[in-house]
Amino acid sequence: MKRFWSFLVKSLRVRFFLILFITGLFSCMIMQSAILTNYKDRAIEVKKNEVQTQLRILANHLITYNYMQDPSSAIVQAELTLLANLYDGRVLIIGDDLQVITDTYGKREGKTIISEEVVNCLRKGSDGVATVYDNKNGYLEITTPIIETAGIGDGDYLSSEAQSKEVVKGVMLTSVSTANIEKTMEILNNKALVIEVIVIMLILVFSLVASKALLKPFDRITSKLNEMKAGFTDEPLSVPDYIETEHIVDAFNQLQGRMKV
Incomplete structure (x- = not known):
């Protein structure tokens, strides 16, 4: 037994094999992790941009239908419900006094919400758009300002002297589930594991053949x-x-x- 371990430690063939196998193994694992991580980051970024586009359209409709003053528009209510159901999420419409006007869950309407993201969005307008990804709970939280553009100045709308000013009427605080991304990641992880096992077996065979051939x-x-x-x-x-x-x-x-x- 002692001679066997001495052979393993001192054998150049064994050392070649271990170097090739370990290098291939770690390369395979690092590549798998990098590809899956990059996919997840990209999927979240795409979903964020998609939801933000829908929220900007909805914010314009809130101004068009004067929803902040009269939240009884059936059209806007239908859009809010559709958006919440489409992305398996929750939408809160918050006025400039931090009071919740509409909650698609119906739990916080009439209550005051104090959040750093909401306050920054009210103060900064378009520059206050914020997105927070909660990896632990699996959701995206997006803060979108509800902006009314008011024209100011003496010039007409074609004049270079005409200016516009953003008036923040409120904020949409939206939570969007990323469960579909997590499910896709789980499927990809399982497939990647199968591929990784196959590649590791190929690396094992290659390492054995190469270490033997190199020392001939x-x-x-x-x-x-x-x-x-x-x-x-x-x-x-x-x-x-x-x-x-x-x-x-x-x-x-x-x-x-x-x-x-």
Whole structure:
């Protein structure tokens, strides 16, 4: 047993095998992790942009139908319900006094909500748009301002002197589920695991074959030295496969030549 472990520790063939196998294994694992992480980040970014586009359209409708002053529009209510159901989420319409006008869950209407993202959105308008991804609970929280653009100045709307001013009427606080992304990630992880096992088996076979092939020239040197020791041949050694084997063989041939003299 001791000799076996000594062979494993000192064997160049085993070391070649371990180096090739471990390098291939870690490369495979790192590549899998990088691809899946990149996919998840990209999927979340696409979903965020998609939802933000829908929210901007909805924010314009809130202004068009004067929803902030009269939240009885059936059209807007239908759009809010559709958006919440489409993205498996929740939408809160918050006025500029931080009071919840509409909650698609119907739990916080009439209550005051104090949130850093909401306050920043009311103060900064378009610059206050914020997106927070909660990886633990699996949802995106998007803060979108409800903006009414008011024209100011003496010039007409074609004049370069005409200006517009953003008036923030409220904020939409939207929570969107990322369960579909997580489900897709789970499926991809399972498929990636199967592929990874197959690749690892191929790496294992390649490492075994490569480590054996790389050390064949040294095996030939050992074999020829044994033949010379047994007296079967006295011809000079020649193993030109590697520079290292050439150096070893040249040194041995020179030593053998001196011993004959």
